[in-house]
Structure formats: structure tokens, C-alpha cells
Amino acid sequence: MEIEIHNNDCLEVLHDLPPSCADMVYLDPPFFTQREHRLSTRDREMEFSFDDRWDSASDYATFLEDRLIEIHRILKATGSIFFHCDRTASHIARLLLDNTFSQRNFRAEIIWHYKRWSNSVRGLLPAHQTILFYSKTGNYKFHTILTGYSPTTNVDQILQKRSRDDANKSVYARDENGNVIFSGAKDGVPLSDVWEIPFLNPKAKERTGYPTQKPILLLERILQLTTDRGDLVIDPFCGSGTTLVAARLLERKAIGVDISPEACSLSRKRVEEPVRTDSHLLKNGAESYRNADESALSLLNGIPHVPVQRNNGIDAFLRVTFDGIPIPVRVQKYGETVTEAALSLYKSGISKNAKRMILIVTEDVPALFSDFKVPDCVILVDSASLSIKRLISNLSSEKESLFT
Amino acid sequence: MEIEIHNNDCLEVLHDLPPSCADMVYLDPPFFTQREHRLSTRDREMEFSFDDRWDSASDYATFLEDRLIEIHRILKATGSIFFHCDRTASHIARLLLDNTFSQRNFRAEIIWHYKRWSNSVRGLLPAHQTILFYSKTGNYKFHTILTGYSPTTNVDQILQKRSRDDANKSVYARDENGNVIFSGAKDGVPLSDVWEIPFLNPKAKERTGYPTQKPILLLERILQLTTDRGDLVIDPFCGSGTTLVAARLLERKAIGVDISPEACSLSRKRVEEPVRTDSHLLKNGAESYRNADESALSLLNGIPHVPVQRNNGIDAFLRVTFDGIPIPVRVQKYGETVTEAALSLYKSGISKNAKRMILIVTEDVPALFSDFKVPDCVILVDSASLSIKRLISNLSSEKESLFT
């Protein structure tokens, strides 16, 4: 997927792009906090024509507005813009966006909430930033993301169908025998406008990286909400290039611009390097990343074992030995075929002199063709989820047979 | 403690107050939603409504600014204002407050975040409102509120004293024997600007039927942050009177104003007999609702399912249905016999009309004696760990046979 990075003023780059070419623009412009003072004191007149208020009042506002106008031009009719700002500038940004994209196309004020180390503050500890979401038109591309139910919700009740009683009050429907009626399956709660995403994920400490970069999950969410694979994404202030990395991992085209040569070379490096940790994070979501190891190994609950870090072939050793050597265990990973997983385990196991190994099979991924056969010393064990998957297909055929 | 309630336009009442008399003003004006809001009490005895339709943004802004100027006048030099608004008007409010109180006295943008019953949205589910916090001067009254540590924080470590090492890096101090030194107790983390407070529940007794009623807890927090006992608090749009109730409970003096006679009489009633419902959720935390633990649910990795938290018999519903009803799943818990687990699942499943249920068996706990037999509709599936346990005992006997 093509990723372009330009070292230039984004106004120039935007100007050279054709109209209606981009699906999404994310921008995180610099905040001229030192200028804010002048900004706010300039307007002494009491009239509320917000339209031209900032326009002439401030270089900063003009600076942004020039670029927003270009962004509006290059966005497709189905396109969206995400404007990242902190609490000192959110109202200015809002006004500018109302001007260029119209109040009517305001979609959401996203609150990115994170926990932070506190200094002793006189006041409330700042712990959020704002992302303004506008679309170019009312007919904008949007994919609903669903999240889990609150633990306090009775999921069994919301599976029930509802109707109106005589007084037109909403009640849960029942059939003539007084039994509850089920309506279709529920998949979860639509994503809200408050996103709790940790600033840095705990494991990121290991990386000697760029400390101020935005969490990739944040950009991932934005990309998934409003773009598809192959869509064009533009970041006019790309900085360390998080947007570009996310775009690459999710297979979106991207154009990044930054006026600083250092930022550009940084971005290039990040985009070119295979970013294993990032891609792992993206594939599984932040939650599962945090406890990916534990969740795979929870399959071993109740069996004494020692988890193994940093070994591609072996996830854990059982305490139980065979021929004096602890038994290596591996869990078949998502997307891996059984033979791939077995081969990987076998190689690592042999190097540890193991005579017996256990592979927990989680998926029936068909191997297209493979010369490798699972050796006898690798014992296959089905995971419960695999057994259930098989069961489900049996159940469906069982039902079919009832009708035929 | 004196609580006054005036049925009037707040501009009149504010105008008649002497300068520098109030310690805190909380206001919750109409939000510029361009709608009329109507709601009746549960018993349909009273109907409340207010009109939030304006000809233009500047009408709305002028209306507010007139009142803000008076509020600025009546606040003490140590006083503060909290302006409650939602996402449709937060930027207008911010500009007005910058004008009347100055950008310099902006203290915080508080995000009140809550969970809400949703409806089908094309977009992000709104789940927050904004409270803008300005002080009259830089010398404002403020009490730091401390909150608990997040569960991931290593509290032991926080209690350790810190010092600088040779390279001037911050390290945890140790005494001459290498033992850690404990500094004084830490009380918690300073309150952040994102407040998660549950919305008033549909069933809460505190509920009065007034639209937009705020939780008492929200107002209590604001009062505690910036006022002391005996201080004067003013709410120019008091509505159902939550501010006044909170003020009474915390022994602050208060003046409430509302233009609607119904709102005023409701406020009077509430102040006389305050009802405060404690949120079970806040008191005990979301975790207290959980009974399906994560490691149990991770056995279902890869199978679309919805976790069920408040049911002892069912841990999750599969997305797949049998006879139109999602299939309930349960994981045998530690120490439970298979028949116990199956019985529990069976009972709950039957009440949901399920015709097929799945029990994941994790242990061979022998049932001492039991009349109950696992019914046919409960399908048993072995977990991987159980399969491995069986395997291990086989392996041992296999090995034995080699030696004998």
C-alpha cells in the first residue's frame, strides 16, 4: 500500500492535490499556546458573528483556516475530518470547523481520556484531549464499532422482544403462554464518544521509541470508523507518523506531511520498519494485547505450568516431565494452520530434547498443501472452543435433518 | 441553613444581589439544542417542560452573556463559576466565559462521563457533558479531592521514598541495609477533569420526573471542590433543585432561581425532604457485578458470544441460535462437580427456553452421590486442560509400561 511522506508546508501539498480525492483527514496541528492570550483579548466587541471573528483576529486562526479550506476541497463527499486539539484550543477549532465544514456536519466531540501521573496540582488534573469529528456532507462513510455490555446489564433480558401495552408504555413482549419472546441476537453497545485509551501501553517501555507519540489504538479506531481498505488518508501534521503506521497496518493509502525534516525521516523509518509490536496490537486490540499471553495460557488453567516468554515455538512447559524433561506446550495461534503450529513446536521442542509435546488446536485452518506431517511425538489436544465450533456445525445439520 | 428559591427570571434576581456576595455559582442553562423538552412524572401528575429553541446563536449568546456579567459582579474575589453545557454549545459558552471572566481564569474543562441506554445511532453515542470551571481571580478557593489509585497501580511502591542517584535519576531510596524506606502515607490521586458518575437511573428514587435532572453526587463534588460550610451558592437555573439539595446536605447557604413555577415548587419540595440514592455501582464498583470471570470466558476465544454477568447458571450466550434462541454456555467452576454445574446451567437455560446448552468441563470432580443425571439437552465439552490432564495420566502409565 502506498504511503507518501512530504517534507513541506502542508498548505503547498494540499494545494497540489486534486479535489475530492481523500477519504479521511486526521490532523493534530501545533498549538500556539503563547498566542492564545492575544487571541482572546482581541475581540472586545460584543457581537456574536462567530464567522469572521477569528478570521481576521489572529494569524493562528488564519493559518488553520487556510488549511481547513484546502482539506475541505480535497475530501470526497463521503469523507470526514478528525481534528485533534487539547482543551486550550478546542473552542477555537470548533469555530473554524463550523465555518469551513458547517455546523450541520458536526458529528461528535470525542473525548480521549487517559490516566496520567499526577504532579501536585492546584486544580483538577488534566486527563483528556478532544478530537472534533466533522463530515463533509450528511452522506458520510461510517462503520459502527460495537463494544461490550456493562457488567450491570442483564444481557438475558435485552435479548427479549418488546412491544407496547394499552397505555402505550414499552413492555417486554410475551407469547400466549406467557413465555418471553426472543428477538434477534444482540452484538454489543455502539461505541460512545468517550474513549479511554492509555497514553502508552505498558510494554511500550521496552521500546526505545518516541515518547510523545499518540497511541496507535487511537488512530486505529478513527481509521476503522470512517475508512475501508484502500482508502486514502491524509495527515497534514504527521509528526512521528503514527497515522501513517496505522494506515499501513490497516492497508489504507496515506499521505503524510510535516514541515520538520526530522519528523519526516522519523516517519519514514517507522513506516518502513516492520513494526511487529504495533501490528500485533492492531490485530488483537489493546485489551487482548495486554493479556494475550495470559489468555492463551488460560487454556492451561488448573495444570501446573511455567509460561515461556520470547519463544516462538513454545508457550509453556508443564511441570510434569516425560523422560525427565518438562513437556512443552503450544497454543495454535490465530490464522496458523495446525501443521505450521506443530512444526514450530516440534523444532523448538527437539532443541530442548523433549520427547513428547502438546499442541492445543484452536482452529481448523486447512493447510493448502504441505509436505510436513505432524510427528507422533506431538500430541494434538482440541481446545473447548474448537469442540464447540464442531458441535455447532453438527447442531445445524441436525436441525436440517428434522425438516427434511 | 438558609435556602431561598425565587420564581423569576434570574437576571432580575441577580441584579438585586449586592456585589461580591457569592462563593460559587453553578449554572445549567438551556443547552441550545433547538428543541422543546418535555417530561412528566411517573404518576403522570405533573408535567414539566422547557423550551430550548432560539432564533440564532447570537440570541442565545446574548441571553447568556447578560447573565454572566451579573454573575461576575456578585462573585467574591475567591469565587468560582461552573457552567454546565453539552457538546452543542460548549464552544459558545467557552467564548462567553473568556469574555466575562477572561481566558486567564479558565481553570478546567470538566468532562462528566456516563453510561446510557443507547439507540440505534449512525455515529458515536453521546455519553458526556461538559462543565466549564472559571474562577473570578487567580486567588480562588480550592480544595483538592483525592481519589483511589487505579487497580493497576503498585501501591507498595508509591509508599516508598524516592531520592536521586549519582546520575541524578529518580530512584527508590533504600537504607544502609538495602531495605526500602517508607515515606508518609499517600492518600490517593488528585481528582482528574474526567468524572465518571452514573446517570440518574430510570428506577432511581431520587428521580423526580424533571427533564435533565442531575445526580446529587455531581453537585456535591463541585460544592466540595470550591466551597466551605456556610458559604453562599447560587444556581440561576435551578430546575428540579439538585444544587439546592446538595447545598443543604453539605450545609451551604443557597439561592435558587427558576422562571418556571413548577420547577420552583418541585425544588421547594425536594429541599424540604431530600432523597439521595446511593449508587450501588459507584459504591461497590463494576467488579461486584461480575461472576463470569475472564479466564473462564477466554475458553470461548474465537467463538462469537456475549458474556452474561449477572446469572449464576449462564456464563455467555453464543451468537449462534438453536430453535431461534442463543445457546447458553457455562464453564464448570473450580470445585464444582459436573452434575452440579450441569444442573445450574439446565435450570437457567430452561427459564430462557433454550433447547440446547453447552457445559465446558474443566475437572473430573467425582460426584459423591446424586440423583440428578445430566439431561440430554446439556452437551458436555472437554476443556483443553482437562484433556491434557487425562493425557498426562496416560503418559505416565505408558512410561510405566516401558519399565515393567
Add this chain to the structure above:
DNA sequence: AAAGTAAATGAATCAGTAA
């Protein structure tokens, strides 16, 4: 007492009609 079930509801949102 503890667990499970029922109820209430919207600073909602949507679809359809009228201007």
C-alpha cells in the same frame, strides 16, 4: 439473605410528511 426478574426511560434518534 441472596439471587434473579421486571420495570422505567430518554439535554434520544429516526423516518416520514408538510412546507
Add this chain to the structure above:
DNA sequence: GTTACTGATTCATTTACTT
């Protein structure tokens, strides 16, 4: 086509009640 209104419908949440 666009905008503005109005009545209809929806959904997850969390307390209160019942078993």
C-alpha cells in the same frame, strides 16, 4: 431537492422488587 417539524420506535442501563 431541502428544510422543519412531529409522531413513532428504539435500546442498554441500573435500581427495585420478587422469589
